[in-house]
Amino acid sequence: MKIVCIGGGPAGLYFALLMKKQDPRHEIVVVERNKPYDTFGWGVVFSDQTLGNLQVADAQTAGEILDAFNHWDDIEVNIRGQQFRSGGHGFCGIGRKRLLNILQRRCEQLGVQLVFETDVTDDRAYADADLVIASDGLNSRIRTRYAAAFQPDIDLRQCRFVWLGTHKLFDAFTFAFEETEHGWFQAHAYQFDATTSTFIVETPEDVWRRAGLDTMEKEEAIAFCERLFARTLDGHKLMSNAAHLRGSAQWIRFPRVVCRTWVHHNGHAPVVLMGDAAHTAHFSIGSGTKLALEDAIELARCIGRQAGDLNRALADYEAVRSVEVLKIQNAARNSTEWFENVARYVNLPPPQFAYSLLTRSQRISHENLRLRDKGYVEQYEDWIAQAAGVRRGPAQQPVPPMLTPFTLRGTTLKNRVVVSPMAQYSCTDGLPADYHLVHLGARAMGGAGLVFVEMTCPTPDARITPGCPGLWNDEQAAGWTRIVDYVHRHTGAKIAMQLGHAGPKGSTCVPWEGEDQPLAAGNWPLLSASPQQYLDGVSDWSRPMTRDDMDRVRDDFVRSTRLAAQAGFDWLELHCAHGYLLSSFLSPLTNHRTDIYGGSLANRLRYPLEVFRVMRAAWPQERPMSVRISAHDWVEGGITPDDAVAIAQAFRAAGCDLIDCSSGQVSKKQKPVYGRMYQTPFADRIRNEAGIATMAVGAITEADQVDSIIAAGRADLCAIARPHLANPAWTLLEAAKLGYRDVPWPVQYLAGKNQLERNLERERTMAAQAAGLSPLEQANQAQGV
Template identity: 60%
Template sequence: MGAIVGFRRKVMKRIVCLGGGPAGLYAAIAFKKALPGASVEVFERNRPDDTFGWGVVFSDRTMQGFRATDPESHDAIVGSFYHWDDIDVHFRGERVRSGGHGFCGISRKLLLNKLQERAAALGVKHTFQHEIEDLAPFADADLIVAADGVNSRTRKRFAAVFEPDIDVRKCRYIWLGTKQRFPAFTFAFEHTEHGWFQIHAYQFSDDLSTVIVETREETWRAHGLDRASTQQSIEFCEQLFGRYLDGHALMSNANHLRGSAWLNFNRVLCKRWHTDNIVLIGDAAHTAHFSIGSGTKLAMEDAASLVKHVAHATDVQAGLESYQAERSLEALKLQSAARNRMEWFENVARYVHLEPLQFAYSLLTGSQRIGHDNLRLRDRQFVDVVERDLARRFGLSEPRPPMFLPFKLRGMELINRVVVSPMAQYLAVQGVPGDWHLMHYGSRAAGGAGLVVTEMTCVSDKGRISPGCTGLWNEAQRDAWKRIVDFVHTHSAAKFCLQLGHSGRKGSTQLGWERADHPLPEGNWDVISASALPYLEGISQTPRAMTLQDIEEVTQQFVRAAQLGAQAGFDMLELHMAHGYLLASFLSPLTNRRTDEFGGDIQNRMRFPLQVFEATRAVWPADKPMSVRVSASDWAEGGLSEQDLVTFARALRAAGADLIDVSSGQTVPWQKPVYGRMYQTPFSDLLRNCVDIATIAVGNIYEADHVNSIIAAGRADLCALARPHLADPSWTLHAAAAQNFSEQHWPKAYLSGKSQLERNLARAAQMIGAV
């Protein structure tokens, strides 16, 4: 690459766009509008009318943004749209329709032609059938916009700088067209002897539709499609999905029909999007799975953002940094949604046990960007049918918000699906809960949650995380807990769950609001773990690797604590096997380096945790349920695998576990979790639908809409909320009033507050409706 010039010029003179797809063309249009005097050029390797897709989908909301960037191209595109509102899901011979989704389709070729015409009218220079072998001809360019797609040569050339992360996904897909008209965006699922196939089909003109056929890689190979020509693949798809084609043929727009046209989706995200005067946009920088239809949208919005930040920047480098900061955040959000939706389709076999209505609901909310409330805004009738169906399954005569459905495990019945998460208070004295704990748990139980879970209550003094942690190894602690249990049972409809755990190598540390995970300044006790590995290298104590005697002693400590918990009157018992504490340290290969029968493969690593579970289940009352909290992912390379997780969950179910509380992480300090709304819910979804065991979803669930969506879709049976309950002990009561659910239990002393809250909310709703 030659020397880079002009980075502090106020006016750029030459801008080169590599790639003539929607991203490159839209960038050229926006730059030419912003800088009429600049030379803006587009170089494309293909001919003007070449395209390798059929239709492109935009939402109504997306088009509003395009209007603001360039009204002329917006109007030209909109004039060629085919618009629809409905989504049809065909499954097991039934069609479920949901309306109000507001999408529009356009031929990809026509879209390119409209953008080419608009760019040419502005004076953009086009060069087609031009391969870019190197960037030397553009050494005088102020900016080189790499819009050269998912297989970007520019990204590959500067891979050491851009640091692309490319994940080749599990499905194969083929992009086809047909003259069959689809009045709604159509998803259809067909089962074969080797697995499931699905189509994503939508109309984009008066007489043409896109049909994307997708299936798992192993299913694709089992049918011999890896050896099939494009024409043979088309014939296979026509036969499999013939009922939806009404006699119409499927078509490919590939240049030839020899060889396979099936592709794997590559999820691409770059750590850095620019170097010197080169910047990535669109699929060159990131990709979003076609199941949410946002690839072209993202690319064109990238272009608009790039021009906004760079066209008139006095410091182009600073402008490029601002562009990446803005767009990478949006890309991450959409990639997260696209990942969730993509994985739904990759694992469709996980959901085929659902009835067609719930199957469709699960699909529609699979990205976790669309929830119960949003679906209601789009199609109230559809959501009403879903709620009536859920109520019917639980023997209820009237529908209600899903979060207020009852739930039963063994002899325990919950009035709703809301759980108060375990939240360490660090205020116990010698393990004894006091008045603070009575207030804390009592107020949240009175606040309407169906289930309240104690903080991790430690089975021995040396099993505590900190000196302020609660415990249950003696009668004084039992009696203190019984006082709280009795209060909860007397003054609320909530059930109370005891969570037992042992801190392991993460024990003997300071209080949570001090230096968390750091050893005590003085008075430390010895710590134990699966292996002699400190949590914080050079800071934490090095634990002693547990001996066989230690294993037996700790097992008996759990048994004793469970017996005391039963005496205290708890309704449910949960064992903490997550977050890197003692039992979890055996499960993860990152913390278990043992070479005896308790180390090695997952069968050995889960031996001790299962031993503890079986021993406590044996002494816990048979009519009371037991749960296990697990870290479904360590969020670190080499950690617990998905298959390990499923294997352990199946073993727990066989041992008598009724419920799995599905958390993640905190196993090692170098974890790299991918945070977001409901970010751990997919793990709950996995276990509930693969292992057939009830689950609790946790992790950044903070709205009633989240709970309703998760429960209605069958991603979990219960939803645990922590921080919302710290801020509002009566979170559930407020959620009930906001949703006009008057049957939620309120303490008798608070009933006047209930009626006033309901009146105020009704009045506020009337005022909004009158505006």
């Protein structure tokens, strides 16, 4: 083939040499607009895993790169005069110019033609080529030319950053944070050759402007950074190698590039995006160059595998790489947002701030971090436990964060695991009986710290279905008392009541007879903030609440609150989420009122806050109260995470102790972005911006995830739903999987505990032997690190 690579960065050069190595008969040209051996920037970073990929692809090039690398294992975090180190991360730094020079020389050795000082704006200049690679960077002109085909989505992020260098040599990948009167700045620093380190300074756009950096000349701005990070630089100067940029132009915003397609067939040579032209990943996870080189490896592999069928090879390349790159980009997005919101986290205790930074991308979990640096994690676990009032003895194991106690008001939970309120639709006339005793009792015996009963309704017409539980009479209160007494007598768990009113989503069939479908007979009238039909053309219409309705429903909630207290519940939650009655007031999608209960968020909060306040007054002061909210409606014009922070602040001011952070289910038009722990960012933001305890929910399935969330201060509790349906003893099993033995089991089950722990230990040993990988290699492979 004749192959033309437009752009002489790492992607284009590496693909050219790999293809020439694969078949010397290929005619390959790399066209670069800059001068020979000219480049901008300082150092780039690879992980040890990336180096392994390079060695497999071309050992000679990898050997030259390895010889030029500066290698380190540690990450250091400097915050508020304290330093924290974690090892085992396996990074390598190399000067960008040095890397390109190695790739250029290797191309020349193999017979690739390098053309410099040629600015290509139109790929049709190479109409005789069989394949055109658009590796012309994040401002790719070829991508722009075919934007209708590639459909790029370019998101300019919120921070400004400048790429500088220094002769201060860092022996770890160093993050430094400094506060100014204008806001927080951070530095990302690492050594990349024998004399020089990269030093990136970053801050949010508004802080950058308040500091006057938008009007400073380059030298003045560099001096500002030197003074700001004097402790980190130890007297060394900062340097810029961007002589072509003046003033504030050296400070840029990172563009996140995502393209819907990477291959375009334009009538002559197919055009393929590669590297930054196809995608970008924020520098805070050091993956931009990694992605470019791995693009080159995969495309060369696909062409070699599909010899003679270029179109099939290109389709395979796009299918494989788009999935892998999206994983990295999602991690990079998490990391980017963390650094954009440093002000959210700086009030965490410094040890927790450092841990939060280390796990910010969600690709390095608590157990993965343990495999990297067991000493650091155990020391941090001791710190977390001591903050919760627990000190371990010399013969005891460190306590996993998931299993540390948590106290609100006068109630202490033995651990951070919560059995979510999960509707069972198994009551007659709202009466909890044997089914709920067995269901809830089993899960309380399974090790969780707090067990929620499903949403319970204050009146018959507040139910979702005829099978929903209630708390409006003494018989129901006695049924709940029986269950509460069992939990208290036989387990160490606490038990919580969740009260809610279905509002416009009521009077429906139980799900297995038709989810959200109205009853065929026996319907009851529906209430909501404004008239609505949950399922268009299907659901019954609700009518807007009058003031008399509000008074009646408010008083119904108070009566149920008093009955819940008499039944002995340890905790009370008010359901204001998922499109139910109180949620219908909060969301602008369902509240179209023109009186004082509609319009602004403050107005939409009036009635839910009114109900909460009277319930709080009726609920014993020593027992906690929480509120479940939908922190995101996932619909344009609905509740946003910004609104959720304001809602949480309002409930906190009314006496709420914790926000249960769910999302969605307000509108059938919702388009949630699912994924593991996908709702945890809402709990994180509310906890650390609104200053109230939170419970994370949604796609949390493993102890490792719970440990990571709690340890990082992203939430105080984790609610586990479906896994608890599959296994009532989820907490006990997950503790055993971690290898943690100091967790209490019911004495009747101790024989099972011992056998489980032995079996799991044997399985771990056999799996490690069969894989032939170190535990860290296995964990990295599993998480795609």
